[in-house]
Amino acid sequence: MPADVRVKICGLTRAQDIDAVVAAKAAFGGFVFFAKSPRNVNAAQARALALSVPVGLARVGLFVDPDDAFLDAVLAEVPLDILQLHGKESPERVQALRARHGLPVMKAVGVADDGDLDALTTYGRVADMLLVDAKPPRNAKLPGGNGLAFDWRLIAGRRWPVPWMLAGGLTPDNVAEAVALTGARQVDVSSGVESAPGVKDAALIARFVGAAHG
Numbered sequence: 001m002p003a004d005v006r007v008k009i010c011g012l013t014r015a016q017d018i019d020a021v022v023a024a025k026a027a028f029g030g031f032v033f034f035a036k037s038p039r040n041v042n043a044a045q046a047r048a049l050a051l052s053v054p055v056g057l058a059r060v061g062l063f064v065d066p067d068d069a070f071l072d073a074v075l076a077e078v079p080l081d082i083l084q085l086h087g088k089e090s091p092e093r094v095q096a097l098r099a100r101h102g103l104p105v106m107k108a109v110g111v112a113d114d115g116d117l118d119a120l121t122t123y124g125r126v127a128d129m130l131l132v133d134a135k136p137p138r139n140a141k142l143p144g145g146n147g148l149a150f151d152w153r154l155i156a157g158r159r160w161p162v163p164w165m166l167a168g169g170l171t172p173d174n175v176a177e178a179v180a181l182t183g184a185r186q187v188d189v190s191s192g193v194e195s196a197p198g199v200k201d202a203a204l205i206a207r208f209v210g211a212a213h214g
């Protein structure tokens, strides 16, 4: 197991979540800007959290099909390092947002079967990073953060021209196997380190990062 797998903990809402992520030595912390999510934060909350983050922890803002006005308003208040797009943003929209905001963009792509892999190639041409996530079920309320894994064998040995992160249903108990099987060098988790929807658990965060680092 490589010691340098980088971990993103997504859906941070409280000061103690930042403390837990920093103590565990995660590389990325994610803030969800999506009103229907139990992890949603408003700009004022996110600003306070983002300003408390020490250098070395990248602050990722997660958006779902955001319009320009919403992104402008959040970015005017919240210092973010990376934009994560978790909706149905087209490749053209990804390019436009990169140019407009001058921030690296990570595009989430949902995977359920072989037919979803072409999208990774397409977005790999325009995004700075890919988030290879489980495709949400048809009736899901959220486009991500559902705690569901996909069949990791679908991407075993696959590579894209930009860095990528594995996500979807990862937990402290399965992340080592997921890394070994897929060769991922970056992993992302939300539900798997929560004690209840939207409530992060410091002990689970520490266990997850420890397991990912091997």
Ligand SMILES: O=C(O)c1ccccc1NCC(=O)[C@H](O)[C@H](O)COP(=O)(O)O
Residues within 6 Å of the ligand: 010, 011, 032, 034, 037, 038, 039, 040, 062, 064, 086, 131, 133, 142, 143, 144, 145, 146, 147, 148, 167, 168, 169, 170, 188, 189, 190, 191, 192
């Ligand atoms: O977390 C949310 O509530 C959320 C809402 C809308 C879009 C995406 C969302 N989360 C994405 C993630 O947290 C992760 O990047 C990824 O989907 C893995 O989540 P999980 O399976 O819960 O670990």
